Amino acid sequence: NAGVTQTPKFQVLKTGQSMTLQCAQDMNHNSMYWYRQDPGMGLRLIYYSASEGTTDKGEVPNGYNVSRLNKREFSLRLESAAPSQTSVYFCASSDRVLTSSSGNTIYFGEGSWLTVV
Amino acid sequence: RKEVEQDPGPFNVPEGATVAFNCTYSNSASQSFFWYRQDCRKEPKLLMSVYSSGNEDGRFTAQLNRASQYISLLIRDSKLSDSATYLCVVRDSGYSTLTFGKGTMLLVSP
Numbered sequence: 215n216a217g218v219t220q221t222p223k224f225q226v227l228k229t230g231q232s233m234t235l236q237c238a239q240d241m242n243h244n245s246m247y248w249y250r251q252d253p254g255m256g257l258r259l260i261y262y263s264a265s266e267g268t269t270d271k272g273e274v275p276n277g278y279n280v281s282r283l284n285k286r287e288f289s290l291r292l293e294s295a296a297p298s299q300t301s302v303y304f305c306a307s308s309d310r311v312l313t314s315s316s317g318n319t320i321y322f323g324e325g326s327w328l329t330v331v
Numbered sequence: 332r333k334e335v336e337q338d339p340g341p342f343n344v345p346e347g348a349t350v351a352f353n354c355t356y357s358n359s360a361s362q363s364f365f366w367y368r369q370d371c372r373k374e375p376k377l378l379m380s381v382y383s384s385g386n387e388d389g390r391f392t393a394q395l396n397r398a399s400q401y402i403s404l405l406i407r408d409s410k411l412s413d414s415a416t417y418l419c420v421v422r423d424s425g426y427s428t429l430t431f432g433k434g435t436m437l438l439v440s441p
Contacts, residue, residue, distance in 0.1 A: 247428070256433035257375070257418070272428060304374055320429060322374035 216240050220305045220323035227295045227330045235290040235326050237305030245308045246288035247272075247320065248280060250301040257304065263288055295330045302327050334430075337419050341436035348409045352435045354402040354419030363422040364395055366404050368415045369434065375418055378404075409439045 220237045227233055239246065247262040249272075259272030263282040277299060279291045288307075292299055305323040334357040344350050356364075364381035379386065381393040381402055392405040402419055419432035 249431075254433065257431040259428050262428055319377055322376070324374050325372075 218305055218307055218321050218323035220303075220326055222326060223324070224327045225329070227292075227328065229296060229330060231295050232291065232293050233295065233328075234292075235303055235305070235328075236287070237289060237323060238287045239305075239307040239321070240286065241307060241309070241321065242285070243307035243309050243321075244285070246282065247306040247308075248278075248288070248290045249304045249306065249322075250274065251304060251325075252301050260290065260303075292328075295328075297330045300328060300330045335419055335421050335432040337417075337432040337435045339433060339435060341438050343438045343440065344409055345440055346409055346411060348439075349405065349407045350409055350437060351406075352404045352417055352419075352437075354404075354432055356400050356402070356419075356421045356430075358421070358423050359397075359400060361400075361421045361423050364393075364402050365420040365422075365429075366391075366393060366402075367418040367420055367431075369418055370415050375431075378417070406437075409437075411439050411441065413437060414439045 218239045244265045248260040249257045250260055251257045258274050260274055260278050261272055261280040263269045266285045269280050269282055281289045303326045306320045308320045336355045342350055366378040367375040368378045369375040379388050379393055381395045383395055385394045390407045394403045416434040416436045418434045421430045
């Protein structure tokens with residue numbers, strides 16, 4: 215029962231390099247999210263996709279781009295990595311937009327540990 | 332920025348103890364409330380939703396006070412396996428996203 219799968223699990227980048235974090239869910243969910251988690255900061259939303267074909271900025275979108283490739287996949291791209299982007303990144307999904315009364319459970323992937331040196 | 336505030340802890344308690352976590356939120360229009368649990372180096376997982384009338388799930392009891400914009404989580408008869416970080420989570424009206432508190436760490440010792 216895979217749920218939300220994200221790759222890679224660990225990555226070290228040099229400043230200025232680019233990379234893409236991949237995320238896929240097999241629960242037929244409509245909405246997908248990318249969060250970052252830093253010590254003392256909690257989880258912060260980077261971008262989300264309420265449904266296939268749409269993406270919206272979250273709280274901390276600068277330095278990132280996203281692509282909702284299809285209903286299953288939602289990727290996060292760092293075009294020019296900076297040390298400030300060292301973090302743990304979590305992809306997540308929910309069955310419908312969280313504004314609906316029943317769309318209240320969000321499922322997370324296992325996380326991607328990214329270090330930018 | 333909408334805020335969800337929690338005591339970071341850590342709370343160190345012996346097995347069998349009762350422990351309570353508190354959380355306050357800044358947006359009076361917030362609609363839904365949850366507690367998530369996050370183990371060390373793992374992803375957050377939903378522990379329980381919080382309903383206006385209060386709700387219980389085994390040893391866990393959640394309470395909501397809308398007037399004071401306050402949420403609580405009570406854990407009775409603590410187990411070693413309860414050691415984790417507990418995240419208070421709020422969904423605001425009209426927003427398709429969740430706001431997470433920074434979490435409260437619980438350490439249960441033998």
